[in-house]
Amino acid sequence: MRTIRHPGPAAPIRHAKAWGEAVALDFTVAPGETMEAGLGRGIAAAGCDAGYVSLAGARLAPFRYVMPAGSPGPSHAAWYSQTFAPEGVVTVTEAGAIVGRRDGAPFVHCHGLWQAAGGPLAMGHMLPPDSLAAEPVRVTGIGLRGAAFESRQDDETNFRLFAAEPADRDLNDAARQESGTPRALALTLRPNQDVCQAIEVVCRNEGITRARIHGIGSLNEARFENGPPMPSYASELLIRDGRLENGRVRLDIVVVAMDGAIFEGVLARGDNPVCVTFELVVVPEG
Numbered sequence: 403m404r405t406i407r408h409p410g411p412a413a414p415i416r417h418a419k420a421w422g423e424a425v426a427l428d429f430t431v432a433p434g435e436t437m438e439a440g441l442g443r444g445i446a447a448a449g450c451d452a453g454y455v456s457l458a459g460a461r462l463a464p465f466r467y468v469m470p471a472g473s474p475g476p477s478h479a480a481w482y483s484q485t486f487a488p489e490g491v492v493t494v495t496e497a498g499a500i501v502g503r504r505d506g507a508p509f510v511h512c513h514g515l516w517q518a519a520g521g522p523l524a525m526g527h528m529l530p531p532d533s534l535a536a537e538p539v540r541v542t543g544i545g546l547r548g549a550a551f552e553s554r555q556d557d558e559t560n561f562r563l564f565a566a567e568p569a570d571r572d573l574n575d576a577a578r579q580e581s582g583t584p585r586a587l588a589l590t591l592r593p594n595q596d597v598c599q600a601i602e603v604v605c606r607n608e609g610i611t612r613a614r615i616h617g618i619g620s621l622n623e624a625r626f627e628n629g630p631p632m633p634s635y636a637s638e639l640l641i642r643d644g645r646l647e648n649g650r651v652r653l654d655i656v657v658v659a660m661d662g663a664i665f666e667g668v669l670a671r672g673d674n675p676v677c678v679t680f681e682l683v684v685v686p687e688g
Contacts, residue, residue, distance in 0.1 A: 403675050405594045406622045406635060408479045410557040416592045417604055418566045422549025424586035424685055425450055431539040437462070438530035441501045441541065442508020450545030451569035452588060454616040454683040457497040457514065460539040465492035465516070466532040470620070470636040470660050478560055480636035480678060482527065488518035491536045497528065498618050498640050500681040502551030502564050509553050511564060511681060513618040513640045515656065525658035527638050544616060544683050549588040551681060558592065564681050566590045591680040597621070598651040598671040605646055605684065612688045615644030615653065619680030624657055626667035634659030636677055
């Protein structure tokens with residue numbers, strides 16, 4: 403399987419995880435709010451520490467995003483393009499975001515597809531601090547209480563990346579102690595492991611045999627069950643429909659290459675190595 407060389411030493415443990423209470427989210431980002439501020443506010447108002455949210459149908463102006471790119475030097479294995487700034491209102495066709503914390507403040511990592519009026523469909527990495535709601539934006543998703551995505555310096559990749567970890571909460575918090583409440587697993591994956599198989603191993607160790615899988619990430623090229631491969635070693639990916647059935651993962655995804663080409667389909671299990679990271683919320687079913 404393909405590998406990518408990152409600048410730092412490979413960490414011995416290839417994932418991070420934390421269990422939390424699963425909370426259904428449904429809130430609105432107000433016109434004029436940045437997506438980062440609005441999403442952070444909504445997560446906090448729901449009493450959550452982190453979450454995964456869908457932004458399908460959002461209309462934003464101004465709107466800023468970047469695409470995957472090669473690194474300009476040896477400090478990183480991959481990097482970002484210049485910032486794209488479409489004119490006018492941009493409509494988000496579909497997008498997913500992990501909402502967590504960086505240095506004590508809300509931080510959002512978002513991949514998706516969008517289109518300016520009269521423009522082509524594009525995909526990439528939204529810049530949530532620089533993208534504002536042009537009208538009320540309805541947000542739905544899964545919040546986590548007791549589990550966090552914390553942005554930390556990662557020596558292996560030399561990026562600041564989300565790591566799944568237990569939230570810094572009062573151990574007597576009733577929400578964490580209540581029996582029978584739905585739970586979800588925050589999960590982050592390190593580079594150079596097949597994404598489907600890595601999720602399967604973690605779920606097997608956690609006793610999960612059936613689940614919905616939400617999240618975003620990056621692949622070193624992509625191979626699909628059907629259709630042409632995505633040849634770019636750096637990419638931005640959104641999981642459209644992720645499922646674990648009988649211990650086996652199926653990920654239906656859309657992904658953008660460094661040249662802006664968009665690919666979609668079900669990933670071929672065993673041949674899709676993580677490029678930089680995957681950030682996931684696994685919601686057990688049954």
